[in-house]
Amino acid sequence: MTGAAVRNNEAEQRYELPVDGDVAIAAYELASDRVVFTHTVVPERLEGQGIGSRLIAAALSDVRKRGLRVVPQCPFVAAYIERHPEERDLLG
Template sequence: MLDPDIRDNAELNRYELPVDGEVAVVTYNLSPPNLMITETLVPERLEGQGIASRLAKHVLADARARDLLILPVCPFFSAYLQKHPEYADVVHPTYRGLLGI
């Protein structure tokens, strides 16, 4: 399910989630059908609130809806996907093998 508070800022190649005057982001490179996730950045004072996971769920749902395959170069995304193998269908087959999902 898509999160109504998160927007895809295609101009800057990032998903953005504003929280308490700051912005958490997931940066990407889009080259259909591939969506390479390069970095997940959560402002330090917002860490530990599940914001990165919230962004990950949104990005994965968006990729699924758009028939894109995730290339999780970002360490957080790789770890998230290992904990949530239910998203394996959205992950590029090469990365499925690397992540063991």
């Protein structure tokens, strides 16, 4: 599996993780000082490889660096935060 780093595509309001010609995305909306994650999409052929978790970990790290808060409307992001209590301080 080859892939680039996760990037924040601000124009499209989504974090992107290119892997082997496909792109996993975590879409969001900015609302004041909050990043509202609306949905996550991992291409079917990449499912089960930890791509989604890698994407969300990097996205949350970026949100933290920017001093913003997270609203996890997306069930995948909510489940990730539930499994990683060290990220819960971002909720708000």
